[in-house]
Amino acid sequence: MQKIQADLFKRMMLMGAQNLEQNRAAVDALNVFPVPDGDTGTNMNLTMQAVVKAVNQLSDPTVGSLAAACATGSLMGARGNSGVILSQLFRGFGNYLGHKTEVTALDLAQALEMGVQTVYKAVRKPVEGTMLTVMREAAQTAVTAARRHNELLSTLQALVDQAEKTLAKTPELLPVLKQSGVVDAGGKGLVYIFGGWLAAAQGQELLASPAEPEVATQPLVTTPADDQIEFGYCTEFMILSPNVGEDELHQRLESLGDSLLVVGDADLLKVHVHTNAPGQALQIGLEYGQLTGIKIENMREQHTSLYANTSAEPVQPVKPVGIIAVAVGSGMEEIFLSLGVDAVVTGGQTMNPSTEDLAKAAANVRAERVIILPNNKNIVMAAEQVAEVIDKPICVVPTRSLPQGLSALMAYTSEPSDFEQMVANMERNMAQVKSGQVTVAVRDHNGSAGEIKEGDFIGILENDIIVFGSDLNQVVYDLVAAMVDDEVGLLSLFYGAEVTAEEAENVAEQLAVAFPDLDVELRPGGQPVYHYIVSVE
Structure with a gap:
């Protein structure tokens, strides 16, 4: 044996x-x-x-x-x-x-x-x-x-x-x-x-080590108050065979700073904390076992130019409910932040953030509990895992598109009189939105909509391809026509990175003429992949 x-x-x-x-x-x-x-x-x-x-x-x-x-x-x-x-x-x-x-x-x-x-x-x-x-x-x-x-x-x-x-x-x-x-x-x-x-x-040898995956060079999380750092050192370490549990170690470290994560088991505990006393954090860790994977980064030094004119305003007080959202594109990020989101985690259809990315963003929010808007069906499960790795109540409103996330935000307040009712209202709002996208087919496809050729523009309604063609504007029109019914009053059009403002304005004008009973709202989304994201409600 x-x-x-x-x-x-x-x-x-x-x-x-x-x-x-x-x-x-x-x-x-x-x-x-x-x-x-x-x-x-x-x-x-x-x-x-x-x-x-x-x-x-x-x-x-x-x-x-x-x-x-x-x-x-x-x-x-x-x-x-x-x-x-x-x-x-x-x-x-x-x-x-x-x-x-x-x-x-x-x-x-x-x-x-x-x-x-x-x-x-x-x-x-x-x-x-x-x-x-x-x-x-x-x-x-x-x-x-x-x-x-x-x-x-x-x-x-x-x-x-x-x-x-x-x-x-x-x-x-x-x-x-x-x-x-x-x-x-x-x-x-x-x-x-x-x-x-x-x-x-079988005894085969390892080849060259797998290449490190490419990651975005821009900050993963965008916040409206990114220039306020209360605790300057991002400190990470692991304890091998620790003689302490997660809860006890968390209690020892929580007074040293914020963004505290303690995860693992009896064989290994991983610690992440933002603190002004990294040495003290390491000393506490040493009390419970051998340390490895030590990393200390001076966050203020990393962003010297960004913090040159740092405001002397005090940090924001802890509020009852905070909220983070997943989005990609400068325009989309600005929209979510303007509607009260505490942090936007960069990610979307081709760039799903990890559970750790979402957990760190949620830990940074100065709130007693945090709502997460995943805004993509492939991110919902990762968001639901956050509650397992962070010592803060987490609620996931399972938005599956950016328009659903924006609609859900309309019912959000940081100081709700009834939290459960607010969440129910957010979920009701998101369910009332129809979401569509227009992008380019990356290969031939024979589906219910017909025979699609690589390079065709395709219109997607709630995950189903319903229209396609070689003319981008026509595909946008056909998609909107399929989404509109007698109950719809607002059409929102978010144009992506591959569309100019002039091109988008022409499309919006054509839609306003074709659908005179609709209020047509055009916004720069700046999102990759999708030329247009469309919502009606």
Whole structure:
């Protein structure tokens, strides 16, 4: 009976991440719609790179501590639905392996099965024909194989073979995949991860380290008072095998500053805090175990020019309810901030922020509780994970588009007399909005709207392509015509980075003439990907 030691386990995790990274584009290409949002591979890759970072930061690890690092790293780095699902798989996986110093093939397979159970508990409405089906059937087959021989190679081979078989049948389980002629993207990503595990067990060597994912150079979070820093040092560290729990350590550190995050388990705790006493924070950490991954950044020094004329006004007092929103595009960010949002986290269709990104933004808001507007269906799950990693009440209003987010904001106040009623009003407002987008098809597609060619403009209404053509203005008109009914009174048009103000004004004028009963509002959104975002209410 072969035992899996820490060195092999670590190589398996690294090669799984590497195999996915090298095939990221292939996973991104498996998009059921021909729109430039095929980001499943990117989201899974960024999540796995967080796993790589967490694993590599451990010194003298055990299998148990490595598995725990996979769980913590993937949770903090989870991006998009696929990334959050992957993080939950690792969460159950890590919980099962616990403090083990070595494991058998059966341990590994049963840990995966525990991970699958954790995923199904986390996903409110599991859909078969997705990565959930792939991981479930693959884990079940691996357990059966391990019970037969308890040998690593045969167990991993069974895992990979079943993952590929299940992936191949996903189009039969999910009609939208069959219609588009593709298999499930998240399931394909799992096949690459599991394939990397098998390659490591077979003795294949790691190639060059996966490239660090590209990240935006602009600040991730934009706030209306970004130039006021009360606590100047961003301090991060991890405690190996801590002899303290999350709650106790949080209590020790909370008086030192703000933006405090303490996450992890009995094998590893990660701390992030903004403080004016980084040395004191480290000293407290040292009381509970060995420190690693220490990082201290002088935030004032980093932005000297920005803070040259810093106001002497006091920091804003803590209010009952704060709110953050996810948006991309200078115009969109300005609109949300002008409507009272405390912080805008940069992100959207092709750039999903991680749970950690959202958690840090929420922690920075000086409020007793924080509402999150994800404004994209692929960000809702990551937003819902924030409550697990931050010591502050979090409420997610599940907005799935930017117009829904703006409409929900109309019912928001920072000092509501009845919080639950305010949230209900926000959700009612968002449900009354119809949202549409216009973009360019990135590949040929034969769907219910007809035969779309690469380069055609396509109009999307609530996730369905309903119109397309070679004339941008005509597609905008056709989309609006499909959205308008007798109950609609306001048409809002947000033009993107690829559209000039003059072009947008011409479109708005044409729509005002064509629909004289509507108030047409034109705003610069500056968003990438979508030439126009349209809403009617």
